[in-house]
Amino acid sequence: MRNTGLDAQGYIEREGSLGRVPRAFRPVVAAARERLLDVFGPRMTSAYLYGSIPRGTARVGRSDLDLLLALREEPTEADRADARTLDDALDKEFPEIDGVGTLLVSRAQVLSDLETYDLGWFVACLCTPLLGEDLAEDLPRYRPDSLLARETNGDLGLHLARWRERIAEAGDSKEAQRPLVRFMSRRLVRTGFTLVMPRWNGWTSDLAEMAEAFGAYYPERAAQMRQAAVLGYEPGGDPDVLHAYVENLGPWLAEEYARVHGVKAPRDRRV
Template sequence: MHDPREGVTPQGTIRTGARRQAVSPVHEPVLRAAVDAVAGRCALYLYGSVATGTASVPTSDVDLLSIGLTAAEARRIAGSLSARFRDVCRELSIGPAGWDQLDEDGDEAYGLRVFLRHYAVHLHGPDPAASLPAFPADVRAARGFNGDLARHVGRWMTALEQGEDPARLGTRVARKTLLAVAGLVSVRDGTWTTDRRSAAGRWGQLEPQTSVESLVAWLDLPPTDPAAVQAALAGPVAAVTEAFAAEIGRWDV
């Protein structure tokens, strides 16, 4: 869901509506269970529509980020909590990150710090985001968020060749590509947004020959035909990837 508070401050830094007090009471049992499940092992953050108070029950996801959990631990805990709270959320996900990433100098680490500072609500454990400054809404932040788009495209093509379910793959393609579109729109318009739908509409005005509306449709109704995913990868996804690399850049590592 769109965060109506997202944008740019008068000082030129990123502004969002992510805050602890925005969380709906209906999601509090989910968050308590997640904290209990990871107790003592990591830092845990909430992000997404639940963090901005714009989530819908039970169709929105509960999105968590951990620092310190292994990928296997994150998948196991997320799977268990998703099943337990299916009446509250569509799915609970936990993205794993490492402590060492916070101190690195590259684009990926910079993007993580920006994300923690502006989009993540602290739930448990040490809170490195508390000491981070506000970050500028600029090209570097956009690159930190989506400079890995070309890498994802390669993985998507491999997954398609290996017969992955087109609905699951198409959803990933749409979400990541449209987030990159939001970065392009932000840089071109001198603003800041991660809202996929509004960014796609603006992109259609800026680049009418490169429509991404088919990807927007996949946010609600994922594709069932692998050929549709193949066409998207060769068409709008390739165009967005090329534009992003030229105007914003790719990760430096």
């Protein structure tokens, strides 16, 4: 029997916890907690971990440290500069991690009506409290339904033009192409999964499991999605893969997503 990621009432369970952080990553988590307090202090209402480290699936030397900070006010350029400095320092000090990414948002944004089924869901279900108040207490419970699907990933079509620009900017550089392959692979697999999530009736963050769930409903695209899941974990620099994403898989997925779930409420955001 598969683990659906749902509780007995059919709501998505929060997937991570500090108790699941692997022993090798505990020193970097402790350092992040201490430095976030030093750097952001009263500017910050909440700090969270997300990704493979709090899920307990991180790989030493391969996984990155993902942080989300909810600030009292809208993030400023000075806040972003402080976050980049903190990220760089942690990445250099701890060889156990392969990069640090700190996402800055405001408390008001997390709790806004517009973000209830996107950023709010992300905080409530995919983020593990590290510091401060847990904003999940002011958010609803979530089911794997069409509304959640639409508001999390129903904007893929809006981003494909920017993806093409980023591919052009990377040129022939394998070093520049590799993070694009990783990012786009993960986004496409997650979008493919949430396309079928209401029928699959569950939640998972495992890319391979996401691809298999998708493939059960779209067998003609299953091989493409399985390849994307592999590249999401082990990306290479491959322009053919990138061009296939923005000229084939991406446009098809965006069109099918809009047909099935509709289009996400507009945001002033570029990805």
